[in-house]
Amino acid sequence: MDHQRVIRAVTVRLPMASTAVEACQWTVTALARHTPATISVLLQVHDRLRCVAATGSWQVFSTVPPKTGIVGRVYASGETAVVPDVAADPDYLPVRPDVTAEVCVPVLDPAGRPVGVLDLQWCEPVELAPWRETAERLAARLGARIVALGGPPAESRSEKLLRHAAALTSAPTEEDLWAAALTAARDVSTLSAAALVLAGRLGTPAAAPSELETRIRAELVEAGPGALDRMTSRAHRHGAGYTLGEAGHPPTVDYAPLARAGVRTLVAVPVGPPDTGGVLLVADERLLCPNPTTVNLVELLAGQAWSCLDRLRTLARLREQASSDPLTGLRHTGPFGQRIATATPGRTALLAIDVDGFKTVNDTYGHQAGDRVLIGLARALEGALRQGDELYRIGGDEFVAVIEVNRPEEAVRIAERLTEAARRTGRTISVGVALPRPGESPELTLRRADQALYAVKRHGRDGVRLAPA
Structure with a gap:
């Protein structure tokens, strides 16, 4: 192969190109007359390498993200890649199944900054060293012509x-x-x-x-x-x-x-x-x-x-549907489990709430009446809580409020506000209050709140009890 002839063939055509894309296309066409390689030129357009000229392949990549493939690696580093076995290079982007070797060189402007890459891939034995030198010399000439024509094409x-x-x-x-x-x-x-x-x-x-x-x-x-x-x-x-x-x-x-x-x-x-x-x-x-x-x-x-x-x-x-109770619109057990996992010992109070006599409502008036009771109570309890307090429905007639307080007495006062709100709806509730102990799991804190709630039930319902610290 007469590489000087290849260089002359490309160099003669470049001054006649009137656009950067035309310069790339003529370079690829001239090279293709002297080698059966798959040839492409990719230029930087906005944040990607865009293929502006190619030959010798059934399919080429239209654009390549930065640092992707051998072409992206060469563009980012500004250094030539000579790959005698593409199967051994994890960055190789396959354009045809029979490619064996690749030479990829950066297209540099006169200041030495990459504006793109010139890529050649072969499917048959080839001496890569002379093609590396030829490709680098052509890429330098191409880069100078591209800059003289105003640089790579603008993004359309x-x-x-x-x-x-x-x-x-x-x-x-x-x-x-x-x-x-x-x-x-x-x-x-x-x-x-x-x-x-x-x-x-x-x-x-x-x-x-x-x-x-x-x-x-x-x-x-x-x-x-x-x-x-x-x-x-x-x-x-x-x-x-x-x-x-x-x-x-x-x-x-x-x-x-x-x-x-x-x-x-x-x-x-x-x-x-x-x-x-x-x-x-x-x-x-x-x-x-x-x-x-x-x-x-x-x-x-x-x-x-x-x-x-x-x-x-x-x-x-x-x-929202996945994390909310469809009847009351309150969040349910999934979000509740995530919330109590972040409970702060001595500050996050759990208020276990149970509707008094709810089974009787269902048995006497039917489930539709029971649903109306739950909806009304949910709205009343939400209205009695402070901004930032959270209310969950975790069972049939079981609710839990998660609140942040400075002292246990503050949690008890809020629980009493809930019982008053329930009474205004014509129903009563029992509330157990517990604050996490240092090192205590959220599940154990909730269990202590439940135990306090059951103590209220045993003593006549419609009340509040604080679990022992």
């Missing part, structure tokens, strides 16, 4: 949309979701500010809000709920809208608060259904002219964000 808007859609899908909370949606709207539209009006009020602000976003939020707060409702109604009644970015045209009354904030260019798209949704506002101080494609991309983002919100809310409902 469709790629941005895909990246942000993934971020929306993985958002763990509603706040994270809407913050990600605002960031995505700014990025895809190239406008500098975004705000969300949802269910008649301002949504979560974007991370690191711009000065314009801060002014927009201040003006919308000043304008009040009526102005927010009018913007939302307009978007849902007439659909997405945008300014033409032309000077001398006053805004409609609905958008006057945005004009006062300094907005000169605006895209407004509806979010979700009219009754529970809102409007996504993407804006800029500059006089720009968004095109319909930009508006369509923002609409796609809004739709994706609402779908992700629906998924989050569905998951939240399922979690």
